[in-house]
Amino acid sequence: xxxxxxxxxxxxxxxxxxxxxxxRRNRLGLxxxxxxxxFMFGGLLVARFYLWRExxxxxxxxxxxxxxxxxxxxxxLSSYFMNRAEVAIAHNDRTNFLVSLLITxxxxxxxxxxxxxxxxxxxxxxxxxxxxxxxxxxxxxxxxHVLSGIILILNVWWLGTKGHFSAEEHWGVEACAIYWHYVxxxxxxxxxxxxxxxxxxxx
Amino acid sequence: xxxxxxxxxxxxIGQVIAFLAGMALVVVIRALMGLPAWAxxxxxxVGGLVSIVGFLVGVGALSDWLKWIRGEETPLRHGPPEGxxxxxxxxxxxxxxxxxxxxxxxxxxxLLMTGGFFALAFRTExxxxxxxxxxxxxxxxxxxxxxxxxxxxxxxxxxxxxxxxVPLMIGAEDMAFPRLNALGFWINVPGTLLxxxxxVVGGWDAGWTGYPPxxxxxxxxxxxxxxxxxxxxxxxxxxxxxxxxxxxxxxxxGMSLFRMPIFVWAVFATSLIQLTATQLIGLSFLMVxxxxxxxxxxxxxxxxxxGQQLMEGGGDPLLFQHLFWFYSHPAVYIxxxxxxxxxxxxxxxxxxxxxxxxxxxxMSSLAIALVGFLVWAHHMFVxxxxxxxxxxxxxxxxxxxVPTGVKFFSWVGTLWGGKLHFPTPMLFVLGAIxxxxxxxLTGPMLATVTTDIPLHDTYFVVGHFHATMFGGFxxxxxxxxxxWYPKVTGRMYNxxxxxxxxxxxxxxxxxxxxxxxxxxxxxxxxxxxDYDPTLGAGNIEAVHLVITLAGFxxxxxxxxxxxxxxxxxxVGARAGVNPWRSRSPEWQIPSPVPEHSFPSPLRVVGEPYxxxxxxxxxxxxxxxxx
Numbered sequence: 001x002x003x004x005x006x007x008x009x010x011x012x013x014x015x016x017x018x019x020x021x022x023x024r025r026n027r028l029g030l031x032x033x034x035x036x037x038x039f040m041f042g043g044l045l046v047a048r049f050y051l052w053r054e055x056x057x058x059x060x061x062x063x064x065x066x067x068x069x070x071x072x073x074x075x076x077l078s079s080y081f082m083n084r085a086e087v088a089i090a091h092n093d094r095t096n097f098l099v100s101l102l103i104t105x106x107x108x109x110x111x112x113x114x115x116x117x118x119x120x121x122x123x124x125x126x127x128x129x130x131x132x133x134x135x136x137x138x139x140x141x142x143x144x145h146v147l148s149g150i151i152l153i154l155n156v157w158w159l160g161t162k163g164h165f166s167a168e169e170h171w172g173v174e175a176c177a178i179y180w181h182y183v184x185x186x187x188x189x190x191x192x193x194x195x196x197x198x199x200x201x202x203x
Numbered sequence: 204x205x206x207x208x209x210x211x212x213x214x215x216i217g218q219v220i221a222f223l224a225g226m227a228l229v230v231v232i233r234a235l236m237g238l239p240a241w242a243x244x245x246x247x248x249v250g251g252l253v254s255i256v257g258f259l260v261g262v263g264a265l266s267d268w269l270k271w272i273r274g275e276e277t278p279l280r281h282g283p284p285e286g287x288x289x290x291x292x293x294x295x296x297x298x299x300x301x302x303x304x305x306x307x308x309x310x311x312x313x314l315l316m317t318g319g320f321f322a323l324a325f326r327t328e329x330x331x332x333x334x335x336x337x338x339x340x341x342x343x344x345x346x347x348x349x350x351x352x353x354x355x356x357x358x359x360x361x362x363x364x365x366x367x368x369v370p371l372m373i374g375a376e377d378m379a380f381p382r383l384n385a386l387g388f389w390i391n392v393p394g395t396l397l398x399x400x401x402x403v404v405g406g407w408d409a410g411w412t413g414y415p416p417x418x419x420x421x422x423x424x425x426x427x428x429x430x431x432x433x434x435x436x437x438x439x440x441x442x443x444x445x446x447x448x449x450x451x452x453x454x455x456x457g458m459s460l461f462r463m464p465i466f467v468w469a470v471f472a473t474s475l476i477q478l479t480a481t482q483l484i485g486l487s488f489l490m491v492x493x494x495x496x497x498x499x500x501x502x503x504x505x506x507x508x509x510g511q512q513l514m515e516g517g518g519d520p521l522l523f524q525h526l527f528w529f530y531s532h533p534a535v536y537i538x539x540x541x542x543x544x545x546x547x548x549x550x551x552x553x554x555x556x557x558x559x560x561x562x563x564x565x566m567s568s569l570a571i572a573l574v575g576f577l578v579w580a581h582h583m584f585v586x587x588x589x590x591x592x593x594x595x596x597x598x599x600x601x602x603x604x605v606p607t608g609v610k611f612f613s614w615v616g617t618l619w620g621g622k623l624h625f626p627t628p629m630l631f632v633l634g635a636i637x638x639x640x641x642x643x644l645t646g647p648m649l650a651t652v653t654t655d656i657p658l659h660d661t662y663f664v665v666g667h668f669h670a671t672m673f674g675g676f677x678x679x680x681x682x683x684x685x686x687w688y689p690k691v692t693g694r695m696y697n698x699x700x701x702x703x704x705x706x707x708x709x710x711x712x713x714x715x716x717x718x719x720x721x722x723x724x725x726x727x728x729x730x731x732x733d734y735d736p737t738l739g740a741g742n743i744e745a746v747h748l749v750i751t752l753a754g755f756x757x758x759x760x761x762x763x764x765x766x767x768x769x770x771x772x773x774v775g776a777r778a779g780v781n782p783w784r785s786r787s788p789e790w791q792i793p794s795p796v797p798e799h800s801f802p803s804p805l806r807v808v809g810e811p812y813x814x815x816x817x818x819x820x821x822x823x824x825x826x827x828x829x
Binding site: 021024025028029032033035036037038039040043044046047050051126127128129130132133134136137155159162164 | 272274379380383440443444445447448451452453478479480481482483485486487490493494497498499500501517518519522525526529
């Protein structure tokens with residue numbers, strides 16, 4: 001091996017170690033952001049159980065159960081495709097990676113339509129007392145996160161079509177995937193709080 | 204170079220344009236929906252929100268992220284911008300943590316003086332009973348502005364110290380996320396400008412705590428206040444992420460957690476609170492914001508619906524107080540923990556003795572942070588919440604005294620038998636201990652339910668609170684400014700002026716805080732423009748006069764300090780590398796610190812506070828060099 005090639009090899013090694021260390025920092029930073037957001041979503045859950053009470057009993061407004069079940073299933077399904085995309089890029093399978101991303105974004109959009117068009121379009125309005133306030137507060141804050149997740153996914157997809165990301169270096173994909181799973185996880189707590197727990201009263 | 208090439212100027216222009224664009228957007232949307240085109244409240248809210256983004260785009264804090272969206276590489280620029288004078292970088296987006304630290308500190312000092320101006324204005328009004336020159340509304344807006352501007356100033360001061368010192372103290376080349384760091388500073392500027400702008404739309408007249416239903420029905424100024432606090436809170440959160448990752452992942456070789464300078468521990472504990480609790484003040488203010496705009500019934504029991512008709516089945520104001528104090532009590536530990544860290548950091552240097560009980564000090568910061576999350580409802584003893592909750596919250600609050608007592612014990616232990624030196628920073632450290640002691644000792648009276656009920660909402664609380672803030676932040680912050688001034692500028696401040704500052708400010712503050720407690724015992728209520736002159740057997744006006752004069756004396760001290768710093772930057776004597784004979788890493792490199800702080804990687808070879816013992820704490824260069 002020539003001296004120049006050996007030097008280039010060392011430099012590549014340093015750059016790779018640098019990338020790995022930066023990714024470790026990024027990963028820790030992202031998880032800290034999640035911890036932070038957890039307190040915000042937790043505050044909304046506190047508001048829900050504080051305000052949706054009648055004489056000490058936990059209540060909830062009458063909501064469309066089928067709609068809740070369908071959008072929840074769709075969001076969970078989207079997490080599967082998000083994971084597929086991440087695994088695909090880790091194996092340099094670019095076609096599968098790009099297709100899975102698009103499916104994830106599409107399912108996320110269906111979820112968003114389900115919340116914004118159908119749930120918000122039903123009988124309750126934001127100004128309808130505590131039921132309207134908490135329902136729109138929680139779903140609104142969550143929908144904002146889903147929307148930002150879809151934008152991130154589309155951004156990653158677009159960069160992917162331009163040849164960015166590789167099996168070795170795909171922190172952008174990983175970040176996007178963890179974020180999407182996180183938003184999914186929040187809904188796992190929000191769905192029963194909004195749709196299942198407590199006695200249903202006509203709103 | 205033109206004025207327009209300054210980032211700060213571009214940011215403010217961007218903010219104004221975005222404000223108008225946001226308002227126009229609301230007008231257009233409302234016109235399209237067939238509503239009356241102009242509605243002040245939504246227009247100001249959307250305008251204010253968009254204006255924050257406008258500022259960030261204008262100043263250039265988002266440009267690298269916008270490039271990442273397009274997949275472009277963004278190498279970090281080092282050194283001052285090309286073709287411009289060196290001072291310009293302080294008014295621009297700069298990614299060096301030392302520049303950002305100075306930006307934080309200077310903007311924090313500016314806000315500290317702005318907040319002080321509001322205080323002097325309403326203190327002057329309080330000299331006599333009756334209304335002399337501030338109306339009721341303006342008085343109320345000024346007390347709120349004094350509160351929130353000071354809180355922003357303290358957060359910025361903490362951010363300044365942490366950003367400048369933590370990477371230097373742990374031997375890191377910079378913070379973990381330099382771009383996030385710059386964003387974290389710059390978002391404060393539009394945020395605080397919005398808070399000040401609230402004065403032109405009626406101010407806000409129910410205090411900085413923003414309790415609904417008053418805040419839900421008050422002037423539009425409240426909306427700008429909420430948005431401004433949201434921006435400042437966002438800065439806290441991204442700043443804390445940055446500091447935690449930097450501390451955990453970027454320490455130099457040999458810098459184990461229990462060999463870090465104690466200030467880094469304090470900042471770490473503070474960051475844990477900032478990371479989590481800040482979300483709750485953001486959420487609670489956001490909920491009031493949407494309650495006002497959309498009529499969502501979170502807090503106001505009789506919520507105003509669209510068209511302002513009163514609707515049934517609104518929310519619960521107590522919920523707001525729970526969410527709000529879940530941040531705002533831990534917030535005081537955000538303010539004081541770095542200050543207490545400064546005390547522990549500086550005492551061994553000036554006592555030439557090891558820090559007494561290093562590990563206990565480090566752990567007590569974490570303990571205060573943890574217990575701080577369990578005490579919020581002691582602000583609500585008379586709010587009408589379930590009375591059974593008072594007792595557990597009383598006990599958890601009293602528990603805070605234990606880790607705080609550990610710190611006091613360590614400070615006394617460090618001073619004991621030391622070779623004490625008394626330059627200005629040491630004087631401020633001792634002043635801080637004495638002032639924080641009075642703040643701490645009045646704490647249990649307010650934590651205990653039986654004594655809190657008569658004292659609640661009186662000036663006794665004001666006196667207690669200001670003693671903890673001055674002892675926990677202001678005095679240590681000033682000590683830190685004097686102590687690290689030679690490191691930042693390379694020149695010594697004027698020692699005589701510094702001592703005059705101390706000897707004016709400390710007695711003045713003692714008079715002020717004890718005076719406030721006295722008026723509180725006489726029956727003076729907080730946050731009122733007028734009072735009964737016969738309180739305290741007719742002596743209350745005299746006490747108010749003394750407090751006000753003391754307030755002006757404190758302001759004089761601060762002006763002296765600022766004058767000292769500006770003057771000494773030109774004419775001060777060269778400081779040299781290590782004027783305080785400190786063992787800490789930042790004092791082993793030149794003053795002012797070069798662009799890349801450490802010429803070679805830092806190695807830890809000893810204990811941080813072994814003053815008076817042989818051997819060093821850190822060494823520069825490879826292992827073979829020494």
